[in-house]
Amino acid sequence: MSSGPTPRPDPATGDAPAQDADITAFLGHLSDVRGHSPHTVKAYRRDLTRLRSLHHGPWEALRPADMRRIAGQLARQGHHPRSIQRFLSAARGFFAYQVEQRRMPANPASGMRGPRAGRALPRDLDVDQTQQALAPAEGPDPTLAARDQAMLELLYSSGLRLSELTGLDLTDLDLDAGLVRMLGKGRRERSVPVGRKAREALRTWLRHRGDWAAPDERAVFVSRRGPRIGNRAVQRRVAEAGRRAGLDVRLHPHRLRHAFASHLLESSGDLRAIQELLGHANLETTQIYTHLDYQHLAQVYDAAHPRARRRD
Structure with a gap:
């Protein structure tokens, strides 16, 4: 050295x-x-x-x-x-x-790549398992049940990252239009649809939200004490929903995001739309969520997109 x-x-x-x-x-x-x-x-x-x-x-x-x-x-x-x-x-x-900043003449790590490693993907949740996890919970605290149900439904409905969910403000929701706006990685803003079940769950939660939230609190999801809920708390509540459903895998927010992408791809085959919904900058990142190799993704895109079709 x-x-x-x-x-x-x-x-x-x-x-x-x-x-x-x-x-x-x-x-x-x-x-x-x-x-x-x-x-x-x-x-x-x-x-x-x-x-x-x-x-x-x-x-x-x-x-x-x-x-x-x-x-x-x-x-x-x-x-x-x-x-x-x-x-x-x-x-x-x-x-x-x-x-x-002109503090070095050249980048000594330019072009260097580390050793290759296989990508560990979240184990799939099929549609039935997902429905089990999203089954409404019964308990003595209706406010807690409403909040947790809304978080679960929104994570799966819209494919949000954990930090995007906890960062949501009330002004980011437009339930009449069925949209949620969020600030993702690299401060890239995007809007994604919110499904019917998630809209219903959110409306129920918003009716209960005042039980915990202070009048000037902007966060959509809050803790029992009133301020914005933290990432760890969401992870615990999602894991609890998985245990309650009897899943044989640990449920966490990223697994619901992965299920969102996988199920949407299976039913639509529209890779570019999924890329936009997930907030990915490129197709190669979306590949992680779809279990498909890049060559196949390119074939799907070439076959489906009007601008990608080759001239005969």
Whole structure:
């Protein structure tokens, strides 16, 4: 691994290495300019801290050979291929920013890809299992039952991510039009349809919502104490619904999102529509949810889309 001079002090603090300040500046850029979620920024911080522990000299001293050695070292230490891929992705993004800021002459991780790993997909829920999971619960607390039913129905009806569900505000719902608006990854806004069952469940919940929510609370889904419900609480309630239904797999929000995409594809075959509904930037990401290889997806698209058909 390349060695270099002792890290220069950061002018803002006088003692923190400038390399650490570079990481802090990049993380701020991800959050403030590119709009990444706190979870994503935390993942970048973890990987870049690891990179800093493996290279103590100035960033500009790094060469592609050094990055290959670092990746090999992680593999020898037993890191999962997907973890190494994520690490290299974080490094590429960080170094690209350094080049853009004229702090490095070139990106030493450019073009590097980690070891290949099979993609673990959520186990399928068939339609019958999904109906079991969505069966209304009976209990002593009608407000709790109404909220949980609305969350379950909306997750499956519209394929929302967990963070999209918990981030919904009342102004994002248009139940008369049957639409919900959300801010997805990369701060991309999209609107998706809300099915009849989900609309009914949401209307029932909204009639109960005032039992818990403060008058000025904007969140659609709130906890018993009144503020916006958190991700962990939703995960617990969804898992409880799966146990109550007697499913042989753990139910979680992503599994309902996957069921939404799989069932919709089976019945419609409209891949591009599913891509838009899921909020994916490209077809390759949608492939994860559809269990189809990319070649087949391309064939479906070429056969179905008027603009994709070849001239005879």
